Amino acid sequence: MKPKISLRQQGLVVFTALLAPLLLQTRPTGAGAQVTVLACAAAVPLLWVLLLPAGRGLAPDGPVLCRGAFAAALAVSVACQLYQAQRFYSDTTETDLSLFWYTAVVVAAMLYGVHAGLGGITRTANVFLWACGGGAVLLLLSVVGQLRVSSLQVVASPQTQLWQALPARLLLVPEFLLPAWLAPTPRQGRKVTAAVLAGWAVVTAALAVLGEAVLGAGYADQSHPVYTVARLGGVSVFRRLDAVHVSIWMLLALLRLMLSTWALLRLLQGLLPTARSRWLLVPGGAALAVLLGTCTAQQMEWVCGGLLAAALAAALLPKRRKTP
Amino acid sequence: MKYAKLLLISLFLLLAAGCAGEPLSGRAVVNTLYLDRDESGWQAVLVYVTSSASADAGQAKPEALVLSGQGATVADALQDAQSASPLTAFYGQNELLLLGPGAQGQAMYEACAYLANDSAGRPNMAVFGVQTLAEDWQPASGEDRYALLRQLEQAAGESLYTQRLYRLAGAEAGLLPCLEVDCRQGTAVPGDTRLFLGGECTAVWDREATALAALIEGQVRSVSLEASTGRGPVRYTLELPLLGWEASLDTLTLNACLSGYLKNLTDSGGLIHTGKQELADEIAAQLEETARRITRETFGQGQDLLRMGFWLRSRDAAACAELERTGQWYDPGRIDWKVRLRAL
Structure with a gap:
C-alpha cells in the first residue's frame, strides 16, 4: 500500500533530494551558463517524455523487471551518493575523513530516517528546504557585489556545445522516477514529475548563471563550482560563510540518502517478499561490491542511468497477470 | 525505545567527530x-x-x-x-x-x-x-x-x-x-x-586610468582625482558615474558614454566657483583620451580585460565571432568613447 503523502509533499521531498547533487558537484561542469540554460530547457521535455512509462512500469502490477532494475539503480545510486558526499566533505574541509568512517556515521542517521518512513523524511525535507532557501538568499547577498553581467560568456554558436552538454543533462537519476512510483495514479505521477523536472532545470540554470556572473569563464572549469562561489561571499563582518552552506548541503545529501534507502528497501520488500527470495541479495550485493571496487564515481553514475533506462524500457513490457 | 537508543548513539558519534579537530x-x-x-x-x-x-x-x-x-x-x-x-x-x-x-x-x-x-x-x-x-x-x-x-x-x-x-x-x-x-x-x-x-x-x-578601469568594472561609485587643466592642477570628485553602452550593429561598433557630476572642484586657491562647466568639459576631454588609451592598451592588444566587448557580443555574437576569426575584432576603433560631465 502506498503511503498517504500529498502530491505536493511528494514533489517537494524529491525536489529537495535533487538539490544535493546540484550543490555538491565534485567535477567541472564543462559548459558555460548560456549552454547550460539551453541544455536544461531542451532536457526537461525530453526527460518528461522518457519518463512517461515509469508510472505504468512501477505500479504494483507492473513488470517485475522494471521494479528490479529500479531497485538496482537505487542501490548503485546510494553507493554513488555516499562517495560523492564523502569526497565533497573531504575536499572542502580540512578533515581527512575516510569513506568507511563517513559511511559509519551517516548510516545511523540513514537507518533512522528509513525507520521514520516517508512521512518523517518528508517533514524533514520541508525543514531542509527552508534552510536551503535561506542559504541561497545568504549566498546571493554575499556575492551580489561581485556579480557582473559582463562576465557572462556569450557563445556565437551554442548548438555545437549544446549537443555536447545535453547528454549530461539527460543522465537519469532515480529521483526522476520517484514521483511516478509514489503517486497514486500514473497521471498524477506525470504531473509531479513535470513539476520536479521544471524545478530542477530552473535551479541548475540559475546556479550556472550566478556562477558565471561572478567567476566568468573560469566557472566551467571549477572542480567544485557552487562551493567556489560560496567561498567568495561575505556579509558584514562574516567573511567566511561557506561552512554554513556546506552544513546545509550535507544535510541535503543526507536527506537524499534517506529517501533513496527508504525507496530501495520498500522496493525490495515488494520484490523479495519471502525469506528464501532474499538470498538473491547476496549476488546483488556482490555485484555492487565489484562495481564499487572497479568503477569510478562517474562510471557508476552512468551504470545507474543505464539501469534506469532499462527500467523504463522494461516498463513497456506486458503487465503481470493477476492470479484469479 | 530501541530506536531512541540508536539515535542517541548516532548523535554521540556525530558530535564526537569534532574531537580530533585543531584548537584555535x-x-x-x-x-x-x-x-x-x-x-x-x-x-x-x-x-x-x-x-x-x-x-x-x-x-x-x-x-x-x-x-x-x-x-x-x-x-x-x-x-x-x-x-x-x-x-x-x-x-x-x-x-x-x-x-x-x-x-x-x-x-x-x-x-x-x-x-x-x-x-x-x-x-x-x-x-x-x-x-x-x-x-x-x-x-x-x-x-x-x-x-x-x-x-x-x-x-x-x-x-x-x-x-x-x-x-x-x-x-x-x-x-x-x-x-x-x-x-x-x-x-x-x-x-x-x-x-x-x-x-x-x-x-x-596612473590614478586616472586606474579609476576609469574601476568605473568600467563597476568597482567604484565615486572617485576623487586630480587633473592638469589650463588653470593648473584641479582636484575634483566624480559622483554618480553612469556608463552606458550602445551597440551599433551596422558597423559593429560600441559607443561608450560616461556621464556624471563633478563636485568639490578645487585648485590651489580653494573651491572654484566660476567657470566650473568649462573646467568640467576640459576634464571630460582628458578622461575621454585616457579611456581611449586604456582601450588601446587592453582591447587593442587582444586582451579584453575590462570585458567591454560583452556589450557588442551580446547583441550579435555570430558577427563578433566572425570578426574574431578573421582577426578584426580587437580593433580599438571599435569602441568609441564619450564623456559628459556636469559641474555642480
Whole structure:
C-alpha cells in the first residue's frame, strides 16, 4: 500500500533530494551558463517524455523487471551518493575523513530516517528546504557585489556545445522516477514529475548563471563550482560563510540518502517478499561490491542511468497477470 | 525505545567527530600572504596576528609574526614556511596577497591558480604588487609589523582598483594594482596599476586610468582625482558615474558614454566657483583620451580585460565571432568613447 503523502509533499521531498547533487558537484561542469540554460530547457521535455512509462512500469502490477532494475539503480545510486558526499566533505574541509568512517556515521542517521518512513523524511525535507532557501538568499547577498553581467560568456554558436552538454543533462537519476512510483495514479505521477523536472532545470540554470556572473569563464572549469562561489561571499563582518552552506548541503545529501534507502528497501520488500527470495541479495550485493571496487564515481553514475533506462524500457513490457 | 537508543548513539558519534579537530590556539590565522620568486624558486612569507600579554593587565598587545619559507613551487614554499612553526597555518581569513617583484608577470598566474584551487583559502582575496623583498619583512618587531599590517589593509581598501585572485588564476593577462610599501617606516599607500600582457608589463596606469578601469568594472561609485587643466592642477570628485553602452550593429561598433557630476572642484586657491562647466568639459576631454588609451592598451592588444566587448557580443555574437576569426575584432576603433560631465 502506498503511503498517504500529498502530491505536493511528494514533489517537494524529491525536489529537495535533487538539490544535493546540484550543490555538491565534485567535477567541472564543462559548459558555460548560456549552454547550460539551453541544455536544461531542451532536457526537461525530453526527460518528461522518457519518463512517461515509469508510472505504468512501477505500479504494483507492473513488470517485475522494471521494479528490479529500479531497485538496482537505487542501490548503485546510494553507493554513488555516499562517495560523492564523502569526497565533497573531504575536499572542502580540512578533515581527512575516510569513506568507511563517513559511511559509519551517516548510516545511523540513514537507518533512522528509513525507520521514520516517508512521512518523517518528508517533514524533514520541508525543514531542509527552508534552510536551503535561506542559504541561497545568504549566498546571493554575499556575492551580489561581485556579480557582473559582463562576465557572462556569450557563445556565437551554442548548438555545437549544446549537443555536447545535453547528454549530461539527460543522465537519469532515480529521483526522476520517484514521483511516478509514489503517486497514486500514473497521471498524477506525470504531473509531479513535470513539476520536479521544471524545478530542477530552473535551479541548475540559475546556479550556472550566478556562477558565471561572478567567476566568468573560469566557472566551467571549477572542480567544485557552487562551493567556489560560496567561498567568495561575505556579509558584514562574516567573511567566511561557506561552512554554513556546506552544513546545509550535507544535510541535503543526507536527506537524499534517506529517501533513496527508504525507496530501495520498500522496493525490495515488494520484490523479495519471502525469506528464501532474499538470498538473491547476496549476488546483488556482490555485484555492487565489484562495481564499487572497479568503477569510478562517474562510471557508476552512468551504470545507474543505464539501469534506469532499462527500467523504463522494461516498463513497456506486458503487465503481470493477476492470479484469479 | 530501541530506536531512541540508536539515535542517541548516532548523535554521540556525530558530535564526537569534532574531537580530533585543531584548537584555535594551535593555528596561525594568516592575515597576509607574500610571495616572491627568484632563480632559486619561490619565497613565501605568512604574516599572522597573535596577542601577547602586556604590562597593563586589561589589554592584550597584538603583534604580527611571520613564517618564511622557500621552495621550488608555491606549495613547497608554503609548506616550508609552515614547517617552521608548530602552529598550523589557517588561510580562511587571508584576504590579502602581495606579489613581490619576481612574482609579478608570468609567475603570478601560476601562483594565483594554485591558491585559487586550494579550498583552504579565499579565491577572491585581493592581489597587489609590491616592491618589497621577502627579507624586508624580517627585521621589524612584532608591534611594528602589526602597525604595517593595518597600513596595508587601509591602503588596500583605499585602492581604486581591486584585483581578485580568481581573475588572475590561469589567465594570460591581467591588471595588477600596486602598493608602495616601506617595511622599515611601516607605511603603505596605494600606487599605480600595472598592465601585464602575458609575462610582460606593457603599461603603467596612473590614478586616472586606474579609476576609469574601476568605473568600467563597476568597482567604484565615486572617485576623487586630480587633473592638469589650463588653470593648473584641479582636484575634483566624480559622483554618480553612469556608463552606458550602445551597440551599433551596422558597423559593429560600441559607443561608450560616461556621464556624471563633478563636485568639490578645487585648485590651489580653494573651491572654484566660476567657470566650473568649462573646467568640467576640459576634464571630460582628458578622461575621454585616457579611456581611449586604456582601450588601446587592453582591447587593442587582444586582451579584453575590462570585458567591454560583452556589450557588442551580446547583441550579435555570430558577427563578433566572425570578426574574431578573421582577426578584426580587437580593433580599438571599435569602441568609441564619450564623456559628459556636469559641474555642480
